[in-house]
Amino acid sequence: MQFGIFTVGDVTTDPTNDSTPTEHQRIKAILTIAQKVEEVGMEVFALGEHHNPPFVPSSPTTMLGYIAAKTERLILSTATTLITTNDPVKIAEDYAMLQHVADGRVDLMMGRGNTGPVYPWFGKDIRDGIPLAIENYALLQRLWREDFVNWEGKFRSPLQGFQSTPRPLDGVAPFVWHGSIRSPEIAEQAAYYGDGFFANNIFWPKEHYMRLISYYRQRFEHYGHGKAEEAIVGLGGQAFMAKNSQDAVKQFRPYFDNAPVYGHGPTMEDFTEQTPLTVGSPQQVIDRYAGMREHYGDYQRQLFLMDHAGLPLKTVLEQLDILGEEVIPVLRKEFAKNRPANVPDGPTHEALVAKRDAALVASVPEPVEAAVAN
Amino acid sequence: MTTRRIAVITSGLSQPSSTRLLADRLADATARQLATLGIDAEVEILELRDTAQDVVNNLMTGFPSPKLEKAIETVTGADALIAVTPVFTTSYSGLFKSFIDVLDPQSLTDMPVLIGATGGSERHSLALDYAMRPLFTYLHAVVVPTSVYAASSDWGSTGDGVAAALPDRIDRAARELANLAAESDRSSRVVDPFALPAGFSPVGGYGAQ
Numbered sequence: 001m002q003f004g005i006f007t008v009g010d011v012t013t014d015p016t017n018d019s020t021p022t023e024h025q026r027i028k029a030i031l032t033i034a035q036k037v038e039e040v041g042m043e044v045f046a047l048g049e050h051h052n053p054p055f056v057p058s059s060p061t062t063m064l065g066y067i068a069a070k071t072e073r074l075i076l077s078t079a080t081t082l083i084t085t086n087d088p089v090k091i092a093e094d095y096a097m098l099q100h101v102a103d104g105r106v107d108l109m110m111g112r113g114n115t116g117p118v119y120p121w122f123g124k125d126i127r128d129g130i131p132l133a134i135e136n137y138a139l140l141q142r143l144w145r146e147d148f149v150n151w152e153g154k155f156r157s158p159l160q161g162f163q164s165t166p167r168p169l170d171g172v173a174p175f176v177w178h179g180s181i182r183s184p185e186i187a188e189q190a191a192y193y194g195d196g197f198f199a200n201n202i203f204w205p206k207e208h209y210m211r212l213i214s215y216y217r218q219r220f221e222h223y224g225h226g227k228a229e230e231a232i233v234g235l236g237g238q239a240f241m242a243k244n245s246q247d248a249v250k251q252f253r254p255y256f257d258n259a260p261v262y263g264h265g266p267t268m269e270d271f272t273e274q275t276p277l278t279v280g281s282p283q284q285v286i287d288r289y290a291g292m293r294e295h296y297g298d299y300q301r302q303l304f305l306m307d308h309a310g311l312p313l314k315t316v317l318e319q320l321d322i323l324g325e326e327v328i329p330v331l332r333k334e335f336a337k338n339r340p341a342n343v344p345d346g347p348t349h350e351a352l353v354a355k356r357d358a359a360l361v362a363s364v365p366e367p368v369e370a371a372v373a374n
Numbered sequence: 375m376t377t378r379r380i381a382v383i384t385s386g387l388s389q390p391s392s393t394r395l396l397a398d399r400l401a402d403a404t405a406r407q408l409a410t411l412g413i414d415a416e417v418e419i420l421e422l423r424d425t426a427q428d429v430v431n432n433l434m435t436g437f438p439s440p441k442l443e444k445a446i447e448t449v450t451g452a453d454a455l456i457a458v459t460p461v462f463t464t465s466y467s468g469l470f471k472s473f474i475d476v477l478d479p480q481s482l483t484d485m486p487v488l489i490g491a492t493g494g495s496e497r498h499s500l501a502l503d504y505a506m507r508p509l510f511t512y513l514h515a516v517v518v519p520t521s522v523y524a525a526s527s528d529w530g531s532t533g534d535g536v537a538a539a540l541p542d543r544i545d546r547a548a549r550e551l552a553n554l555a556a557e558s559d560r561s562s563r564v565v566d567p568f569a570l571p572a573g574f575s576p577v578g579g580y581g582a583q
Contacts, residue, residue, distance in 0.1 A: 135578035153578070181436075184568040185576075192576035204437040215568050265434030274439060 001335045002346035003328050004044025005037045005320070006079040006236060006303040009057035012310035015258040020310075023056050029313040030057070033306075034067040036317055038074040040324025043346070046079035046109060046303055051118050054260065061094045068102035075348065076102055079198075079236075079303070080111025080179045083140070084132040085122035087156060091136075092143035092164040099169045104349030107175040109198050109234075110137060112186075128155070130185050137176075137189065144173035172356055175347040177234055177301075180212065187212055191219030196232035196347065199296075202305055203261065205274050206295050209235075213296050230342055234301035235292060237276045238308075241322045245280035252279050259309035282326040289327075290334040298339050300346040302331070377414040379561040380404055381452035385422040385459045385470035386492070393492045394421065396524045397458040399540075400490055403548030404456065404555070411556050418448050422473050429469070432476045442476070450481040451565075454488070454555035455515070457506070461493035465505040474509065483514040486554035488547050490522040496537075499523035518550035 009030055013020040021029065034045040045067060047060045057063060064076040076098070081091060091108075099106045112129045113119075119126040135153050142149050143164040152158040168174065177196035180186035181204060190197040197216040199209040213233055220231035240255075242248035249268070256268045256279070265271075272279055278288045293299065304323065307316040345351065382401050386393030397419060405415035422429070428442035438446060449455060459470040489506040493499070502521040510517045522543050533539030538546075 131578065134576065138577045184570055185574060187568075188570060188574070189576045203435060205440075208437070211567070262435045266431040266439070270431070270439065271435070274437075 001299075001332060002043040002075065002301040003331070004042050004046060004075070004077075004301070004303045005033065005306055006044075006046035006048070006077075007033065007057075007305065007307050008048040008079075009050065009055050010260055010308055011054045011056055012260060012308065013258075014310040014312055015254045026056055027063070029316075030307070031063065031066060031070075032313065033316055033320070034063075034074070035070050036320050038071045040320050040328075042324060042328065043073070044075045044077055044301060044303060046077035048079050049082050050113075051082075051085075051121065052115055061098045064098055064106070065101050068098070068105065071105075073105070075105050075107060077107045077177075078109050080109045080113075082113045082118075083110040083136050084112045084129055085119055085124050086136075088136040088140040089143065089156075089159075089162070089164060092140050093166075095174055096144065096164065096166050096168050099174050099349070100166055104169050104353075106349070107177065107347060109177040109179045111179040112183075124155070130183065131155075133186065134189060141173075141193065144168050169349065170353050172349065172352045174349075175352060177232075182208070182212070184212070184215060187216040188219055191216050191225075191231070192223050194220065194223065194225035196234055196300070198234035198301070199236065201236040201276050202238050203275065206276060210295050217297065227342065229297055229340065230344060232344065232347060233296060233299035234303065235296060235299060236303050236305060237278075237289060237292075238305040239278045239285045239288075239319075239323070239327075241280065241282050241285055241319060241327070243281065245284060248279050248281065255309040255311055263309070282322055285323075285327050286330050286334070289331055293335060298335070298343040300344065375412060375414050377416055378408060378453040378555045378558065379416045379418070379451070380408075380454050380456065380555065381449045382417060382419040382456040383422055383449060383458070383470075383473065384419065385467045385473070387423055387460070387467070387469070389421075389423075391421075391460075392524070392526075392529070393458050393460045394419075396490050396492055396522065397456060399544050400456050400458065400488060400522060400548060403544045404454070404488070404551050407545075407548045407552035408555060411552060413552075413556055415555075418452070420445050420448060422469050425473070426469055429472045429476055433472060438476060446477060446481075450477065450485075451561055452485075453558040453561045454486040454551055455482070456488045456490065456551070457510070458490040458492070459506070461491050461498040461501045464498070465501055466491070466509070471509075474513075477513075479513060482510070484558075485513075485515045485560065486551055486558055487515045487517045488521070488551040489517055490524070490547075492524045494526050496523070496525040496527065499525070516554060518547055518554065520547040520550055522547050 011026045037045045047057050049060050051058050060078050112133050116126045135155055149159050149162050177198040178186050178190035179198040181200055201209055217228035217231045221228040240248050240252040253268055257263055278285045306319050382397050384394045384397040401417045408415045425442050425445050428439045432438045459466040487510050489502055491502050502523055507517055528540045
C-alpha cells in the first residue's frame, strides 16, 4: 500500500489573517511539503498541472525534477497531467527524462482538466475532451514502447519515423493512472491498457466512485489483465486533524468555508458526511480511511490533499507529522489485514522491470504489452 | 390497470403558494384525464423551496446531496412532468432555473411536459412562451401546446372573450399531457450511467492505430 500527498497548488488567501502567499512563496512551500512527505514515511508526492490562476503548477516536471534531487525514495507523480491540451510527444519526452533523472521514481496520472478557456489557449476545444484523451494517450503509449513511430491522427500533425528521446529507463515506461470524476470512457481506457484508475474521491460522495471503480475493475478483467480484484486502484482523500476533534473542527472551519471549489456552499458538517473529507481526531481519520477498502476493495494507493484553501505551511507540515506518525502506521496495519495474496502492491519501477523480465523469460507477452499490440 | 408516474415541480417561495395551488390543480386534472384512459396516476409533488439550499450547494460542489439526488431522480425518471413557476421579472424564478441547471441536460429528452406559471397580472402570461417553452425545447422535452398561466384575477374569473376560464384551460392542458403520458414508458426504462457512447473505442476512432 502506497500513501502520499497530492496537491493542486492553489494560491489562496488565508481567511484567518487575510494574508496571501506570493507565487514564489507558494512554489517553495510545495517543494518543502514534498520533502516532508518522504521524511514522515510516505511513498508518493503528486502534483497537479494547471494553466490558470489561482493554481501555480504549470510545469510539473521542473518541480518534480527538483524534488527528485532532494529525496531518495519518494515516488513522484502528477495529479493530473493534462492529456488533452498537452502534446503527447512532449509528455513522452518530458516524463521519460524525469524518469531518468529520478532513477525510475516516476509515474503519471492522466486527466482532462475541466476549465473551458484552457483548451482554446492550447488550440483545443473542450468538447473534444474525451476524444483528445483517448487519441493522445494511444500515441503516448506507442512513443514509449516503439522505437520508431509512424502515426496519423485527428488532433496533431502526423509523425514519420519519429523516435521520442530519451527512451524510457530500462525500456520500461512510467506507470500510468487515469483520473476521472465521472466518465466511464476513462475507466474503460484505463481497463483496456491495464493501467491504474484513480478516483479523486474528494469532491463527490463515495457511492459515485464505488460504481465507477467497480466498472473499471470489471472491464480490467474483461480485457484479460487479471481478476477484477487485481486491478490497480488509487484513491484521493482529505483530512484535517487535531488531538481533540473539536479543535480540528474549530481550526479548519474558516478554511473550509472559504475554500476554492466548495467554499460558500454546503456546511462542513454536510460535506464531511457526504464526502470522504474527515475533520477530527487522528482516530477518526483512521476509522474513515480504514473503511475505504470495504467500499472500493483492496487498493494500491491512498493520496491525501492537505495543503489547500490557504492553510499556512506551518500548519500543513504539522498535519503531515500527525498523518505520518499517528495515522498511516495504523492504516498500513489495517490494510494489510486479510489482504488477499493475489492483490498486487502499488506499482514501482523496479516491480515493473521485474515483471517485464519475468514475462520475457517465460516468453509469454505481458498483458499490457499484449493489449497494445492488438 | 397500468400506472404512470407524474412528477410535479413548483417553485413558489411562500407557503401557502398560489403556484403550488396551480400545480395541484394541474396534477389533479392530469390524473383525472389519465383515469378516463384507464391509467392510474402516481403523482409526486416537489416544492423546490424544500431543496433550495441543496440546489445551491450542488451548483457550488458539482454533486447533489442525497435528498436532492432523490428529487432529481423523481423528476428525470417520471413518465411526464408538470412544471410551474411564479413569474419574476419577466421570466421563471431563479430557484426554478437553478433546479433545472443541476439536471443533466440530456435527462429530460422526450419528456412530456406541461408548463404553468402564476403572476400578479395577466400581462406576464407570455413568459410561458418566451421563457419556459424555449427552456424545455432546448432540453429536447415535448411541451404540450397548451400552457396555463394564472394571474391573481383568474382565481375569481369565469374567463372572457379572449381567454377561457382557468378550469377550462387546466382541463385542456391536462388532456394534452395525459395523452402523451399514456404513451410514455420513461419510468420503466433502465438507465445505464456507464453506457459508453455508440462506436466508442478505448484506442480512439481517428486512425490513431
